[in-house]
Amino acid sequence: MTELGVRERQKRETRASILQAALDQFAERGFDGASIRDIAKRAGVFHGLIKYHFENKEELWKAAVSFLFERQATEMANPEGFDDLPPAEQARNWLRRYVHYCAHHPEHARIMVQESLRDSERLRWAVKEHIAPVHEIARDVSSRWMQAGIYPAIPYHAIIYIISSSAQAPFMLAPEVRHSSGVDVMNTAQIDAYADALITMLFDHKIKD
Amino acid sequence: MTELGVRERQKRETRASILQAALDQFAERGFDGASIRDIAKRAGVFHGLIKYHFENKEELWKAAVSFLFERQATEMANPEGFDDLPPAEQARNWLRRYVHYCAHHPEHARIMVQESLRDSERLRWAVKEHIAPVHEIARDVSSRWMQAGIYPAIPYHAIIYIISSSAQAPFMLAPEVRHSSGVDVMNTAQIDAYADALITMLFDHKIKD
DNA sequence: CCCTTATTATCCAAGCTGGATAACAAAAAG
């Protein structure tokens, strides 16, 4: 591949650490509440450096969110042989992987919620740039899975919000879960247990009456 | 009842409007992001007045949250004859009412999420003072409904977070829903449609394979 | 050995913060 000098290599590393620090800080405090100084401190660099790498706070936010969604696309890519599975197994397999993604990157749900709580211009940007395309795909998959009897015949947006919110909730709200249930949801055993529970609730259970 | 003078009456009114304005503003911006001045402006009063009615910002927050949970208890009280319904009907009836509550008071989920995103001291206070008691009750009900086959045999905290998050999500995230799906979830028809969808998904559907 | 550039150190003007104090107006009490 391209030979990377020490210079360029370090530059990319600091850029990446700024991006992740920005994600965490924006997720925790929201756009206005997260100061450039705090982000820099979190990334272990000097705050002026952020202005050097990114035009301004707004651009930093967009860069961070773009990084977030690109990473999601990578990590959520279907594994080898996925398409050969029967639909019901596809659904279970996908949902389990999605739960793990939510657990490992709680900042994703958090940062999106932060913007949605204020109906910002940035939210509209994110919807247009990243969320809408994802929903587009989700719609198609939902449509197929609905015909296969995986999902019931309910509106698409209902499916999307039921699935995504219940997969994200305990990890997005990890502190609340810890304080109220005493459960630490952030370890592999618990994550899998929750995935099992969710799959059971959504796919393998109906009321007896 | 107690005779209320004009004075006392107006005082309670402004107090109430400050509380609701505080709820909305805290929900939108979080504790630090919501300034006393903005809350006052939202309530249509002078900002010094807040200091007069409430000791300080912290106490205002607690008063607002207490008001929130007390109102929830009132509005979510089971209707006449609820206990005589068969369990499956109880579950459907309760869930529908809960969806309506979430739709009419999206600030509830929003304000709790705000605090949970930062793991604040206030979150711990709210958990101890209000959330834990609610969970206590939810545990008991879940236990009974689990034995009746309404809920599958999965951990309590999983049930709680699946139900509550999926009931709250589209209303808490109303702006995102509007921008991405073009649906305005905040009208009665849509609320009932979502309640139907959720009841179907959770109670009346399982995968066919 | 010099030039480029990634990084750091100061500095600044502006805005907003929570809260204190003083003025005011109208209801309640006498």
Place this chain on the structure above:
DNA sequence: CTTTTTGTTATCCAGCTTGGATAATAAGGG
């Protein structure tokens, strides 16, 4: 009808944080 109480408003303030600009620095690359 006057006086007192009290709910409400108008100013004021010291202090902190903010995003961003500018100047200094140090180390890599040619």
